[in-house]
Amino acid sequence: MRAEASRYFTVEQLEELAVAKYIEAALTPEGNEREELLLEAKRFASRAKMKSWLMGEMGIAPPRRDYH
Numbered sequence: 176m177r178a179e180a181s182r183y184f185t186v187e188q189l190e191e192l193a194v195a196k197y198i199e200a201a202l203t204p205e206g207n208e209r210e211e212l213l214l215e216a217k218r219f220a221s222r223a224k225m226k227s228w229l230m231g232e233m234g235i236a237p238p239r240r241d242y243h
Contacts, residue, residue, distance in 0.1 A: 189223035
């Protein structure tokens with residue numbers, strides 16, 4: 176995580192990292208490692224939400240992906 180902390184991520188990248196951490200946590204047995212993965216997932220999701228909100232406040236619409 177140290178190398179990632181200094182990078183700038185897009186909203187999409189932050190969302191993808193959050194999903195990946197949630198999936199990894201779901202596949203990890205209960206315990207400290209799982210709790211840490213869940214915390215990381217929540218941090219990435221929170222950053223994505225905040226960055227999306229800030230971009231909206233600045234009038235910059237983040238690109239939307241069509242999932243269907």
